[in-house]
Amino acid sequence: xxxxxxxxxxxxxxxxxxxxxxxxxxxxxxxxxxxxxxxxxxxxxxxxxxxxxxxxxxxxxxxxxxxxxxxxxxxxxxxxxxxxxxxxxxxxxxxxxxxxxxxxxxxxxxxxxxxxxxxxxxxxxxxxxxxxxxxxxxxxxxxxxxxxxxxxxxxxxxxxxxxxxxxxxxxxxxxxxxxxxxxxxxxxxxxxxxxxxxxxxxxxxxxxxxxxxxxxxxxxxxxxxxxxxxxxxxxxxxxxxxxxxxxxxxxxxxxxxxxxxxxxxxxxxxxxxxxxxxxxxxxxxxxxxxxxxxxxxxxxxxxxxxxxxxxxxxxxxxxxxxxxxxxxxxxxxxxxxxxxxxxxxxxxxxxxxxxxxxxxxxxxxxxxxxxxxxxxxxxxxxxxxxxxxxxxxxxxxxxxxxxxxxxxxxxxxxxxxxxxxxxxxxxxxxxxxxxxxxxxxxxxxxxxxxxx
Numbered sequence: 001x002x003x004x005x006x007x008x009x010x011x012x013x014x015x016x017x018x019x020x021x022x023x024x025x026x027x028x029x030x031x032x033x034x035x036x037x038x039x040x041x042x043x044x045x046x047x048x049x050x051x052x053x054x055x056x057x058x059x060x061x062x063x064x065x066x067x068x069x070x071x072x073x074x075x076x077x078x079x080x081x082x083x084x085x086x087x088x089x090x091x092x093x094x095x096x097x098x099x100x101x102x103x104x105x106x107x108x109x110x111x112x113x114x115x116x117x118x119x120x121x122x123x124x125x126x127x128x129x130x131x132x133x134x135x136x137x138x139x140x141x142x143x144x145x146x147x148x149x150x151x152x153x154x155x156x157x158x159x160x161x162x163x164x165x166x167x168x169x170x171x172x173x174x175x176x177x178x179x180x181x182x183x184x185x186x187x188x189x190x191x192x193x194x195x196x197x198x199x200x201x202x203x204x205x206x207x208x209x210x211x212x213x214x215x216x217x218x219x220x221x222x223x224x225x226x227x228x229x230x231x232x233x234x235x236x237x238x239x240x241x242x243x244x245x246x247x248x249x250x251x252x253x254x255x256x257x258x259x260x261x262x263x264x265x266x267x268x269x270x271x272x273x274x275x276x277x278x279x280x281x282x283x284x285x286x287x288x289x290x291x292x293x294x295x296x297x298x299x300x301x302x303x304x305x306x307x308x309x310x311x312x313x314x315x316x317x318x319x320x321x322x323x324x325x326x327x328x329x330x331x332x333x334x335x336x337x338x339x340x341x342x343x344x345x346x347x348x349x350x351x352x353x354x355x356x357x358x359x360x361x362x363x364x365x366x367x368x369x370x371x372x373x374x375x376x377x378x379x380x381x382x383x384x385x386x387x388x389x390x391x392x393x394x395x396x397x398x399x400x401x402x403x404x405x406x407x408x409x410x411x412x413x414x415x416x417x418x419x420x421x422x423x424x425x426x427x428x429x430x431x432x433x434x435x436x437x438x439x440x441x442x443x444x445x446x447x448x449x450x451x452x
Contacts, residue, residue, distance in 0.1 A: 033188065076343060093157065247268070270332070275357055278340070282339070288308065315327050
């Protein structure tokens with residue numbers, strides 16, 4: 001397929017130990033949750049894994065948790081919910097980052113209350129206990145209501161951590177469980193989609209190590225979220241699937257940016273996704289516009305963006321040129337982290353209608369200083385019309401029609417002049433040779449002084 005269809009296979013995990021951990025997670029889980037990135041859910045979803053879960057046990061449930069859903073608007077989430085409804089797949093919209101921020105704000109408020117007035121702090125604790133009992137009663141009521149009913153339609157709202165925990169408690173309807181009396185939730189997904197961050201947002205304190213580098217979690221971990229709810233975090237595994245290019249894998253965070261060898265292809269791909277005015281607004285730069293016969297509306301090339309960004313940020317090499325490789329790493333990390341936002345549309349939806357970019361926010365720059373123009377100019381690029389005219393029509397000498405030649409080699413002028421006032425040139429030894437003859441004569445003239 002790679003040779004015939006011009007497709008690239010993802011660099012899936014070839015270490016059997018990692019796959020054994022996935023098999024163990026699937027075997028001991030009642031519900032397998034695939035965590036995918038909201039900007040491109042179909043790339044991170046593995047249908048083969050869903051089929052394998054059903055082969056291991058028909059009583060096991062498959063769910064897709066769309067993390068980083070705060071990158072999407074409500075309308076975009078509704079489109080994705082309708083798309084998965086048609087395929088009869090249950091999805092949950094969640095944002096681990098929002099959940100962590102909410103937990104941190106709650107902790108800060110509790111610390112302020114405890115430090116200001118201990119009595120109020122004790123009262124807050126009592127209220128928390130009452131709320132906990134109320135939530136348990138609500139859970140029992142929900143269980144009674146949903147015993148006969150099944151899931152019907154996906155909701156486009158982003159769930160809070162408390163709502164996600166309540167959903168995990170009630171999601172597995174089958175009485176048959178791997179561990180008696182405990183619902184085990186297995187979290188599976190690609191590297192860097194936010195599995196560990198999701199667990200941390202569900203807990204009041206940080207339990208699982210998190211890193212922006214793909215593949216931080218090396219072994220599966222089990223954490224009791226409640227007495228009857230167990231979370232199981234699996235290491236990030238790249239499933240075998242086909243994508244168009246390696247540049248796509250870098251842009252989607254599958255391949256580490258710091259280890260890439262070619263930065264031109266990913267940046268060119270990024271420039272086709274993000275319009276020119278968005279890049280200029282985001283970084284406050286002026287990307288050189290196409291000249292000559294180039295299409296004025298074409299996306300910027302990688303060199304044009306990287307030279308402008310590197311000069312603006314001061315990333316210069318020893319030769320005094322903008323450092324393109326360093327600039328590329330910064331821009332690609334902004335894309336992966338969502339600072340440069342691009343969301344893929346479902347297969348049955350038009351991409352241009354799904355993700356609409358905002359209009360230009362900053363005023364368009366019309367003047368570029370000469371130093372910046374020289375630094376951001378592409379090597380070997382064509383001259384502009386103004387530059388060509390300045391060179392071609394430049395008047396080098398005011399006496400272009402003067403009689404005689406003044407740049408003849410081995411010819412020196414003689415002081416004699418004609419009646420018209422023109423200098424006469426005669427052939428002979430060059431002035432350089434004449435100087436040598438003069439030096440020799442002076443040596444002979446003062447030779448008697450050297451004898452003393």
